Amino acid sequence: MFSFQPDRSQYPDVGPDGKFEIDLETGKFLKLWHGPNHPGITGNMSVELTVNGDEVVEGYTHVGYLHRGFEKLMERRTFIQVFPIVCRVCVPEPDFNEYCYAAAVEELAGIEVPEEANWIRTLILEMGRFNSYMMAMGGIAGALGNGVIGQWMTYVRDLMLDRFEELTGARIYHMFILPGGVRAGLPEGFEARMEEVLQTAERYLDDVEKVLFTNAVFKKRTKGVGYIDPKLFESYGVTGPNARAGGVAKDVRKDSPYLVYDQLSFEVPVEQDSDIWARSIVRYRDLRLTIDLIRQILAKMPKGGEVMTSLPNVLHWKIPRGETYIKGESSRGEYGYYLVTDGSGYPRRVNVRGPSYTHAMALLEHLIPGTNIADVAALMVSLHTYPPEIER
Amino acid sequence: MGSLRDVLSPFTAWKHVIETPVTIKNPIGREAADRYRGFHQNDTDKCIGCGSCEDICQNAAIDMIPVDNPKDGDSGLRPQIDYGRCCWCALCVDVCMTGSLTMSNEYTWVDSDPDAFRFIPGVDKMPWDDFEKGYERQGDRMLSGLTRPEMAELEPEARIGNFDEIVAGYSREQAVLEADRCVECGLCVATCPAHMDIPDYIAAIREGDYDLGTQILYETNPFSEVCGRVCTHKCETVCAAQYEGEPIAIRWLKRHIIDNVSEERRLEIVGTPQVLPTGQKVAVVGAGPAGLTAAYDLARSGHAVTVFEAQDKPGGMMRYGIPEYRLPYDALDRDIAVIKAQGVEIKTGTRIGTDITLDQLKADYDATVLSIGLHLGRSTRVPGSDAPGVEAAIDLLRRITAGEEVPVPKKVAVIGGGNVAMDIARSMARLQKQKFGEVGVTVTALEDFDHFLADKEEVTESFEEGIEILDARGPQEIVTFKSGKRKGHVKGLRTWKVTSIFDEQGRFTPQYDEGDEMVHEVEMVVEAIGQMADISLLGDELTEALEWNRGRIAVDADGHTSEPWLWGGGDAVHGPDVIHAVADGHKIAASVNVALMAKAEAEK
Numbered sequence: 001m002f003s004f005q006p007d008r009s010q011y012p013d014v015g016p017d018g019k020f021e022i023d024l025e026t027g028k029f030l031k032l033w034h035g036p037n038h039p040g041i042t043g044n045m046s047v048e049l050t051v052n053g054d055e056v057v058e059g060y061t062h063v064g065y066l067h068r069g070f071e072k073l074m075e076r077r078t079f080i081q082v083f084p085i086v087c088r089v090c091v092p093e094p095d096f097n098e099y100c101y102a103a104a105v106e107e108l109a110g111i112e113v114p115e116e117a118n119w120i121r122t123l124i125l126e127m128g129r130f131n132s133y134m135m136a137m138g139g140i141a142g143a144l145g146n147g148v149i150g151q152w153m154t155y156v157r158d159l160m161l162d163r164f165e166e167l168t169g170a171r172i173y174h175m176f177i178l179p180g181g182v183r184a185g186l187p188e189g190f191e192a193r194m195e196e197v198l199q200t201a202e203r204y205l206d207d208v209e210k211v212l213f214t215n216a217v218f219k220k221r222t223k224g225v226g227y228i229d230p231k232l233f234e235s236y237g238v239t240g241p242n243a244r245a246g247g248v249a250k251d252v253r254k255d256s257p258y259l260v261y262d263q264l265s266f267e268v269p270v271e272q273d274s275d276i277w278a279r280s281i282v283r284y285r286d287l288r289l290t291i292d293l294i295r296q297i298l299a300k301m302p303k304g305g306e307v308m309t310s311l312p313n314v315l316h317w318k319i320p321r322g323e324t325y326i327k328g329e330s331s332r333g334e335y336g337y338y339l340v341t342d343g344s345g346y347p348r349r350v351n352v353r354g355p356s357y358t359h360a361m362a363l364l365e366h367l368i369p370g371t372n373i374a375d376v377a378a379l380m381v382s383l384h385t386y387p388p389e390i391e392r
Numbered sequence: 393m394g395s396l397r398d399v400l401s402p403f404t405a406w407k408h409v410i411e412t413p414v415t416i417k418n419p420i421g422r423e424a425a426d427r428y429r430g431f432h433q434n435d436t437d438k439c440i441g442c443g444s445c446e447d448i449c450q451n452a453a454i455d456m457i458p459v460d461n462p463k464d465g466d467s468g469l470r471p472q473i474d475y476g477r478c479c480w481c482a483l484c485v486d487v488c489m490t491g492s493l494t495m496s497n498e499y500t501w502v503d504s505d506p507d508a509f510r511f512i513p514g515v516d517k518m519p520w521d522d523f524e525k526g527y528e529r530q531g532d533r534m535l536s537g538l539t540r541p542e543m544a545e546l547e548p549e550a551r552i553g554n555f556d557e558i559v560a561g562y563s564r565e566q567a568v569l570e571a572d573r574c575v576e577c578g579l580c581v582a583t584c585p586a587h588m589d590i591p592d593y594i595a596a597i598r599e600g601d602y603d604l605g606t607q608i609l610y611e612t613n614p615f616s617e618v619c620g621r622v623c624t625h626k627c628e629t630v631c632a633a634q635y636e637g638e639p640i641a642i643r644w645l646k647r648h649i650i651d652n653v654s655e656e657r658r659l660e661i662v663g664t665p666q667v668l669p670t671g672q673k674v675a676v677v678g679a680g681p682a683g684l685t686a687a688y689d690l691a692r693s694g695h696a697v698t699v700f701e702a703q704d705k706p707g708g709m710m711r712y713g714i715p716e717y718r719l720p721y722d723a724l725d726r727d728i729a730v731i732k733a734q735g736v737e738i739k740t741g742t743r744i745g746t747d748i749t750l751d752q753l754k755a756d757y758d759a760t761v762l763s764i765g766l767h768l769g770r771s772t773r774v775p776g777s778d779a780p781g782v783e784a785a786i787d788l789l790r791r792i793t794a795g796e797e798v799p800v801p802k803k804v805a806v807i808g809g810g811n812v813a814m815d816i817a818r819s820m821a822r823l824q825k826q827k828f829g830e831v832g833v834t835v836t837a838l839e840d841f842d843h844f845l846a847d848k849e850e851v852t853e854s855f856e857e858g859i860e861i862l863d864a865r866g867p868q869e870i871v872t873f874k875s876g877k878r879k880g881h882v883k884g885l886r887t888w889k890v891t892s893i894f895d896e897q898g899r900f901t902p903q904y905d906e907g908d909e910m911v912h913e914v915e916m917v918v919e920a921i922g923q924m925a926d927i928s929l930l931g932d933e934l935t936e937a938l939e940w941n942r943g944r945i946a947v948d949a950d951g952h953t954s955e956p957w958l959w960g961g962g963d964a965v966h967g968p969d970v971i972h973a974v975a976d977g978h979k980i981a982a983s984v985n986v987a988l989m990a991k992a993e994a995e996k
Contacts, residue, residue: 054733080535081450148405157413166425169527174647175481183486184530185426209407214401313536314487314571315447316598 020057020369022050029057034376036065045360045387047380051373059368061361067391074350079105079179080314082347087173089352090389092135095128096330097352098177100337103258103326105179108341109319111309119301119308120167122259124177125328126293129166130201132331133159133287136384140280141212143377144221149212152204156186159197166190181308198291205288213281214354222276226367230274233243236366237358240333242383245282246274252329259328264296276382283384286331318345325353332356332384354389361390419500428497429480431526432473433776434514438492442577442632443468445493450536453477454484459515464631467579475509480525481848487535489575489632495527496520533587537573538637543644548856553825555716558853559621559644564600564672567648571597573633574640580627585975590610592625597645603651606661613974614731615681615686617723618710622648624847624969655726662730667694670986675700675757677744678931680708681970682962683763684731685977686984691734693985698757699736702743704794708765709963710970712790713812715819718841721793745929754957758991759984762945762953763962763973763991766923772807776870777919781882785920792819800827801915805885807867808920809837809974814850814919831858834912836865836887838902864890867911870917884913925964951976959984 015021022029032303035046044065050058064074070089075176086101087094099121108112138153161171166187168176212218228238243250251268253261269285271278311317319341327336333355340349364380371379424430441462446454454471458746464466471484485493494515498520503509514521515723532538544560545551551558562570576591584590589608596605609616623643627852631639653661672695676683679701687697705711707724732738736904744750753760769784771777781799786809791798800823806813813835835854839845854861865887873883889908895901925944927935939954942967947953951961961976 077450080448080483084479084483142930148408151414164423165428169425169427169429169482170480173479175479178486180534183429183482187426207408210404211402213747214398216395216398217402221399308530308534310534310537314577315444315536316572316595318732 005148013386022058024050028052028131032373034060045390047364047368047376049368049373049376054372055276056368056371056373056376059365061365063361063387063391063392066388070392071350071352074347076346078308078314078345079317079319079347080111080311082350084175087175088388089392090330090335090354090386091172092386093128093331094173095134096328096335097122097175097337099125099259100326100328100335101339102177102179102335103351104324104339105156105319107324107326108322108339109179109312109317111180111311113181113309114306116185116302116305117307119297120182120185120261121177122124122261122264123294123297123301124164124168124174124182125259126297127160129290129331130287130294131160131164132284133290134160134201136283136331136381137208137212137280137287139381139384140276140283140378141208141218143381144218146212146215146218149208155206156197156201159200163190163194163197175219178308180311181237181306183220183308184309186303193243194298198294201291203269205284208284213284213310213373219277221378222280222382223273224275224277225375226276226279226371226382228274228363228367232366236363237355238333238363239355240329240331241282241286242279242333242355242359244268244286245271245278247272247369250334252327252334256327258326260297260301263300266293266296279382279384283331306378316345318343327353330355331361332386333390352389352392355392356385356387356390359383360385360387394474407514411839411908414591419893421965422828424497424499424525424816426497427493427527428499428525429482430499431475431495431501431518431519431520432484432511433494433496433521433523433526434471435492435494436469436470436514437463438490438635438759439470439514440465440490440492440577440579440630440632440635442467442489442575442579444468444487444489444575444577444632445471445577448483448487450481451477451479453479457513458514461538465579467577467582470512470515472510472512472805476506483535485527486529486533487575488529489533489536489577490635491529491533496523497526498523511743528658528714532636536575536633537569538633540573540638541569542609542642543641546681547854551717552822552831553856555819555822557621557719557720560646560917561651562641562644563681566814567597567645568600570641571595571645575632577632579630579632580640580642584627585972586612586628586978587975588646593649594640594642594645597649602649602652603657603661606653606658608955609646609649610662610730612978613971615727615970616646616686617650617727617975618681618719619643619971619974620650622710622714622719623971624690626971637967655729658726658730662733665692665694665734668694669696669708670694670988672758673756674695674759674761674915674984674988675753676761676763677750677753678702678708678763678765678962679706679728679738679740679966680712680763680765681760681961681973682977682980683708684689684728685734685974686761686763686959686961686981687736687977688731689978689981690984691731691736693981695758695985695988697736699738700742700744700748700753701738701740703790704741706738706740708709708763709767711795712767712814713786715789715815716793717818717822718815719740722918739767743929750771750929750931750934758988759981762958762960762964762982763977763980764925764929764964766925766963766967768924768926769919770922770924772919772921774867774869776872776882777917779872780869780882781915782917782919785812785918787921788816788918789819792823798823799916802828802830803832803835803912803914804916804918805912805914806835806918807885808847808922809835809839810920810922811847811850812923813837813918813920814846816856816920817985818850819860820918821854821857832914834885835859835861836867836912837861837863837925837979838866839888840864840890845874862887862910866890866904868904868909882915882917884911885917886911927964940976949979951980952987956987 032049048060086097133155134157138150141149168174323340336353338351342348396767593608676699871884888904888952960974
């Protein structure tokens with residue numbers, strides 16, 4: 001088959017140690033910094049590329065532009081004071097931080113959460129997933145030059161932010177899932193307004209299907225590109241849609257149900273090809289599933305009851321010595337909080353396990369060599385990573 | 393790959409060409425959701441300035457700033473919020489003890505002055521101050537406990553026939569639960585007359601460090617065991633926890649500490665004076681809370697202190713006024729033992745004026761402290777109030793404590809509605825129960841139940857013990873037998889319904905409904921309408937020389953009388969309770985100490 005792509009097998013030479021021999025003095029290679037300010041970079045990180053023509057022969061990921069030291073900050077705050085800062089660990093999908101932290105504290109302090117609060121937590125997590133996938137859809141389309149889908153998705157996401165605003169009192173950092181429950185129940189008429197948003201979303205997603213997934217250019221640019229060998233999943237810690245796109249049906253919601261996921265009926269979407277196309281389509285189907293889950297939750301959840309347990313006096317709240325790991329399925333994969341307490345009023349150690357850490361750093365470095373410059377952005381977006389949660 | 397459909401399908405996006413382009417909404421002029429967390433509002437009348445918002449703020453965005461005209465029981469501080477730091481988490485709203493702090497749903501505000509974004513909500517007027525919408529707590533606060541653990545008490549049947557202590561005291565678990573509710577605002581410290589370091593000793597309970605707790609108690613109060621039982625706990629009336637839920641049981645927590653430290657350990661913790669003796673001598677007249685507190689402080693400052701007490705045992709009103717079921721004598725003895733261990737000599741059974749005169753004290757001692765209490769009962773002076781069978785409450789209580797014989801008739805009426813009236817009514821009820829197996833006490837009080845003087849629990853417990861309390865009844869006459877064997881003796885008490893107690897100027901002029909008359913048939917009437925000091929010990933000359941203030945010895949802010957050698961304090965000067973007396977004791981001791989140091993300096 002005719003190909004515009006040149007034969008790349010001649011460069012670079014492989015040295016006796018098996019590594020590429022890249023001599024910038026030869027003029028054959030060029031260093032190219034991709035980011036930290038680049039529309040194709042999902043946030044504040046950069047990739048240092050070495051290119052030969054338009055072929056990338058080597059890539060190193062660089063983070064550190066957004067390090068805020070949250071894990072250390074948490075050790076200097078009381079258990080309740082940690083609550084407002086956890087959401088900032090991951091900007092686009094903050095609610096997992098709130099849930100994981102609250103659940104970890106509740107487990108170690110032995111606090112029971114009212115049933116209705118668990119339903120509202122699930123609802124919020126699915127609403128957050130919806131927003132996150134909207135950004136992913138817009139991102140993958142934008143990375144391949146289809147900007148209009150980014151506009152549509154941003155619009156739909158904005159409508160969901162309105163629902164967040166009326167439910168939680170804030171648009172981005174909701175600070176709503178408190179240890180002990182949630183701050184309030186559903187507002188009056190919430191279900192109807194949510195349904196409107198979901199229907200609008202479905203309308204736009206129908207268009208996305210026609211414009212993006214039934215599109216010769218998109219298929220050409222994504223099928224077979226950015227392949228991840230499923231054998232690598234274990235060693236690289238690949239979870240979530242990235243793994244499901246490679247035929248591994250991993251999903252914490254199914255595998256070890258938390259909150260009320262055992263009371264919802266759903267099948268986890270799986271694809272086999274493990275390329276950019278498969279990852280995009282898995283996300284698209286998962287987004288459709290999220291819409292269905294939001295409907296299920298609103299239909300099944302109890303309403304009008306208690307949503308918050310009384311806590312001990314949080315101003316001098318001490319939690320007995322213990323440790324726990326609480327995980328959930330975020331839109332990017334397994335998201336977890338490891339919390340260690342030592343009986344004092346402060347967490348001894350908090351560690352955030354964000355899926356982006358492995359996906360955006362080690363895995364991306366592994367995938368980059370051999371791609372071409374224009375595909376790097378799409379490859380990166382297809383891994384769906386959020387640098388804030390890498391650096392914390 | 394690459395079917396015709398894949399080529400044509402993307403062009404379906406063209407249908408949007410005729411539509412208005414979509415994007416995010418313009419925030420300017422758009423109202424936020426009903427529960428949006430925007431700029432703060434503070435109902436400054438409701439706010440007590442407890443500072444819990446400042447404590448919880450993880451960004452240190454809140455500073456407590458002094459404001460003008462604070463109300464009673466208020467720190468006088470209000471939260472100032474720095475919106476350069478605020479993260480809008482609303483924990484300050486959630487933790488607010490009064491529910492005064494809320495958030496409006498206003499989120500747009502433009503000002504070129506960065507300092508404008510640091511202001512005191514409610515004090516610095518803002519356009520959103522009256523917004524109805526915004527974030528406020530759903531229901532009561534959730535971030536600290538609302539209710540006290542229930543205190544175990546003797547059941548009415550188990551307590552009415554004896555003088556056993558009614559209140560059991562908290563268990564460790566209960567005390568920790570209760571101590572946990574404290575937000576450490578310190579409003580109680582400001583309100584306590586002795587300024588006890590309440591948040592710190594409550595913290596010591598949480599930590600389980602009772603030695604530290606005892607040490608903190610003794611820094612401000614040598615009568616912690618007494619106050620842990622009978623304090624009027626003014627602290628609890630300003631407690632931040634009371635606005636939603638019950639105030640912290642500060643009195644019971646104090647008792648819990650001292651109950652958990654043995655007498656020996658307490659003596660070890662408090663120790664003995666760690667200063668060289670000054671060689672100066674102080675006389676204290678009256679071994680009540682004021683006198684003994686002053687004696688404790690002065691002894692710890694190295695002075696030789698002698699306390700003169702007319703009764704057989706020290707304690708004053710704590711022993712001879714408060715019934716044993718509220719304050720067991722051994723509890724009082726333990727507090728006094730610590731004071732004695734400081735080298736304080738207590739000469740009981742020594743009445744000034746009879747056994748030794750004040751002039752002798754003036755001559756023999758470097759300073760004299762007068763803390764003689766209020767041991768004379770006041771009379772209603774209604775017709776018949778001098779008849780046999782009319783008793784003064786304070787006198788009866790003393791005789792009961794001293795183990796003297798008191799008449800116990802089947803029917804007793806008590807005039808008065810204060811705590812002393814309750815004390816004598818309940819004491820007589822116990823004696824009646826022991827003698828006859830039944831209770832026959834009627835309390836008639838001027839005040840109605842809405843304005844009752846006695847503590848609520850006193851009234852409740854009196855009812856439980858079968859005592860009849862008639863509110864808003866004024867005594868008119870003590871009816872006596874006109875003839876027969878018991879001629880002249882009390883036959884009953886005639887009362888009228890009270891319509892008002894004070895006139896428009898607030899003067900005591902009770903008005904009655906003469907049509908509503910009752911005659912309570914009793915064999916004994918006890919007057920419990922107040923006490924006064926027995927000042928006969930002063931002698932004419934000193935009485936003349938001293939300055940007086942409405943029948944009480946006038947003292948300056950330090951408790952110094954107009955005579956340079958004489959200080960006065962306690963009920964006889966200020967009143968009205970143990971903790972005020974303790975505070976007086978400290979104040980006098982400090983003043984005496986300064987005077988004695990000056991004297992020693994002058995004599996060098």
